[in-house]
Amino acid sequence: MARTGRPREFDRDKALDAALTLFWAQGYEPTSLNQLKASMGNISPASFYAAFGSKETLFREVVQRYLETYGQVMAPLWDETLAPRDAIEQTLRRSARMQTTRSHPTGCLIVLGACNCSPENQSVQDLLAAERERSRQGIKACVDRAVANGELTASPTTETLPVLLTTFLHGMACEARDGDRAKKLDAAITTLMQVWNSLAMAR
Amino acid sequence: MARTGRPREFDRDKALDAALTLFWAQGYEPTSLNQLKASMGNISPASFYAAFGSKETLFREVVQRYLETYGQVMAPLWDETLAPRDAIEQTLRRSARMQTTRSHPTGCLIVLGACNCSPENQSVQDLLAAERERSRQGIKACVDRAVANGELTASPTTETLPVLLTTFLHGMACEARDGDRAKKLDAAITTLMQVWNSLAMAR
DNA sequence: CCATTTCCGGACCGATTAGTATAGAAAATT
DNA sequence: AATTTTCTATACTAATCGGTCCGGAAATGG
Incomplete structure (x- = not known):
């Protein structure tokens, strides 16, 4: 046309x-x-x-x-050619770096973009909530895949991993907004991923 | 009068x-x-x-x-009669339960109360940011106390604990707002505290 | 009972909100 | 060049924003 x-x-x-x-x-x-x-x-x-x-x-x-550009730091979650552990670690590290980069606003638009909404803008809130739910599902899928692979053993503790990782991921938005730098978050991610290691070694 | x-x-x-x-x-x-x-x-x-x-x-x-009532779930952080690990674990668990209780709004007022602010309300944003910084300091003080006690060894990994714990704590506000229940967060806290255990056992 | 103090209802302030209607200019196609 | 299309600028909604002011009513202490 x-x-x-x-x-x-x-x-x-x-x-x-x-x-x-x-x-x-x-x-x-x-x-x-x-x-x-x-x-x-x-x-x-x-x-x-x-x-x-x-x-x-x-x-x-x-x-x-946003999802097509900055949000692509989460892409590893849905890349099945990656080992589940790598997918999650990359997602966390790339999110940390992206959210703390000062050439644009800090934090995450999906987490922080519509926290304070009047009831009449519920649909906007829902839009972002659905996107956060997608992240949750992506993380859960990686953990499930790791269990299926034998990388992780199926156990009650393993079942807590998705919530633990997602809560940390979303929490980074707050810390980045408050001024935390990538290096500090990155070090915390290393420590967090040791939880995964210990569950992997337990098999 | x-x-x-x-x-x-x-x-x-x-x-x-x-x-x-x-x-x-x-x-x-x-x-x-x-x-x-x-x-x-x-x-x-x-x-x-x-x-x-x-x-x-x-x-x-x-x-x-809020700080004098609901916010008292964080009080253990500044209670030096508690073992540092217990102080942090209690704070996390009590926060999780409080933020997911349905008899009042979910999530945390300090984290979510002024996320979306015009520049003219910067002072309101600063008020909550200062309170979040207080939490950070409280958690760091507990970790420092644990190192001083010998409960934790001083190590680069130990130094990442405050950021890890704070990020998770603040992340719970997002998860609670999105509908997560206390039980799920509580289980994740158990797993998270294993990080502390492994650093304690390493001494 | 009187005087004082404070509260309440309502009118009102200027500014800002998201969004619209209209009119005319400008550029591309034919 | 003529026509068509879509732009821009301006004026303008109706509603709401946080906040002020005033006059009368009500309850108190003396």
């Missing part, structure tokens, strides 16, 4: 990135349309709505882009 | 509890004065400001009350 008519003057991609940064730093609700439009190069409300539909649909698009 | 004049008609304490519940469930910014006044028994703006000063001072008072 040929594109006709006057093309928009601002760069939609750059605008999306600007919105991503704003939402990441402040979260969904406190980020106002005025801020968004300003960061997109003082575009008009009409241009904004023509390009993005609404604040909520823009946020959904922002989350999508 | 004798109290003269007409006494206020609503129960200030009950009103504070209502505000605590609202702020806990929704966070600082999305909780509007209208909601607050309504939950306090449809009091008037004048009554509200006479009793509480402003939204921010009310929030500070709410945080104070």
Whole structure:
């Protein structure tokens, strides 16, 4: 389909990135349309709505882009060519580095992006909660795969691993937001992974 | 000083509890004065400001009350009559149970109460960040005490313990908010504390 | 009973919220 | 060049935000 008519003057991609940064730093609700439009190069409300539909649909698009870029640090969880232990360790380490990098807001958009929401924005909260649930499932799948592989023994303790790892993963968002550096988190990950080692050696 | 004049008609304490519940469930910014006044028994703006000063001072008072009540699950951290390991384990377990109890909002007000803030409410964000830093220091003090006691050996791995434990503690707020139950978190805590055990046995 | 003190209801403040309607200009296609 | 398409700018909703002010009512202490 040929594109006709006057093309928009601002760069939609750059605008999306600007919105991503704003939402990441402040979260969904406190980020106002005025801020968004300003960061997109003082575009008009009409241009904004023509390009993005609404604040909520823009946020959904922002989350999508986040998942396709920064969020790819979690990709190892679903890469079955990796050993389960490596998949989880890589995910944790890459998350730690990404969330503490200062060239963009710290912490995790999925964890922190819609913590404080009025009831009317429940759907936004649900969007991120579903994504967190996906992480939980990814971690659980790795542990299950390790049990199936014989890397881990099936035991009550092994069953606690997914919750333990997920809680730590999500907790990093808070620590990164509070200023922790990658090196400190990375060292903690090494210690955490010793739990896995001890369960592996027990077989 | 004798109290003269007409006494206020609503129960200030009950009103504070209502505000605590609202702020806990929704966070600082999305909780509007209208909601607050309504939950306090449809009091008037004048009554509200006479009793509480402003939204921010009310929030500070709410945080104070939270710390004096629900937040007391962290008290073991500063109880030097407890063995450091017990102090930390109790703090984790009591936090897990408190944050997952359904008779009040789930998660932790200190972690989740002001995640999404406009720059103009930075002071509110700072208030909670300072409290989280206090938790960090409390956990670190326990680990240091354990090293001084000889319960833990001083080692690079031991030095990672505070970050590991704090990250998990703060992560529980996210998991509790997402619906995890106390039993699951409790089991994960048992596994996490094995890290401590292995460092203790290494001496 | 009187005077004082405080509270309460309600009107009101300016600012900001997300979102819309309209009108005209600009660019691409034909 | 004419037409079509879609842009932009501006003015403008209605609602809500946190917060203030005032006048009258109510309860107290003397």
